[in-house]
Amino acid sequence: MSKVICVKLAFPKFNRDEVTFPIDNLFFNTSASFKTDEFYGFTVEDAIIHPDVENIFSDIAPKENKYIIEIGAELNELYPNLINNADFFLDIKDKNGIIQKIYCSNQMAKVFVHTDKNDLFVLYNQIYKDKVFEDYKLNENNNVQYLKTFLTWQFELEGRSVKEIFAEFLDKKFEGFLSLINEYVSSVNYMQQEIDKFPLIIPSYSRFTVPYFYFIIKGNEEKIGHGIIATNIKHVAYVPDNFSNEQTIKLKDIVEKNSEINLWDIYYANGKSLIMNGQLKSGILSLFTCCELILNKYINESLLKSGVSKSKIEDSSKILPLVLC
């Protein structure tokens, strides 16, 4: 049996190439605070919205009719540093052939702050740890969470109010950001296959695997707003579904293997949920298995019906290749 050993984790090096790293980046050059129980989200058009909720950042006016917005997302993995720099940027060509600057950091952290008014967490680059701890009067007992690779993208939007630009443009920008993230991830996947014997292949990111984005919005008079926006509120709202009595009995039957649920139905459900979570290849594989299983069932039942013995069918199924070809 393998030994259990104690591993002391190595912390990031806090490196940055100060000569080339752009200073216009908002996330990695400032700290941003967010309320732990508040985020923004898209809703259906006819939903009745509380007036307080509707006035999103109404105090931030545009600068020459423009806002600077930076959206950021934490990925599911810690991707490699570039030349020992934990903060770096890449010029990624988007689908329209336009170069977009994506900022990446492997040294972002969140610290949870309890104040009399509300509970917050502060997102900051660890280069500014001392300043953040001083500003928010924190000490080593505060709960710090180190994030995985954090990506941000900055762009400008024209509009008269934050509410207007959110409603009109932000949804499309999320799609654009996801496609830039996926350009980066697929390139890293390719590189890892070249340098690593057992590369970790990361599936594409989608609205389900990046359920929410952080954003910083900057308007006139250098006014800045911070927030979290969810592309699917249910994913981040911590409201679980509820199984009824009947469904609970069915669930128990399935886990206890008492049910007569077909294996292909389970593979279908698994495949569908994998695809919804952005794991396309695994999902497709599961769906193919579903097809193979049901076809096998059909062939076996047909053979049984035609008088072939069960043992012969079992023997042949051991050598029968996939039938979907």
Place this chain on the structure above:
Amino acid sequence: MLNILLHPLAPDKLKPNKDLIGMINSLRKIRNDLIHYGIFKLNYDSSFDFTNYVFDFKNYMSELISNL
């Protein structure tokens, strides 16, 4: 097996229609491209279409089995 045997084997009332045959053929192509040539052309949206194809195929096959 699919495009050669399924049609003759199916009872008259459950013969696969053109749409279903077309759908099965596209499923086969995606599968063969992936398994034999390592080509994976699906994106997030087309994967949902694919899921719907499998759902229809699964329902059709279940009907065939129950009518045996």
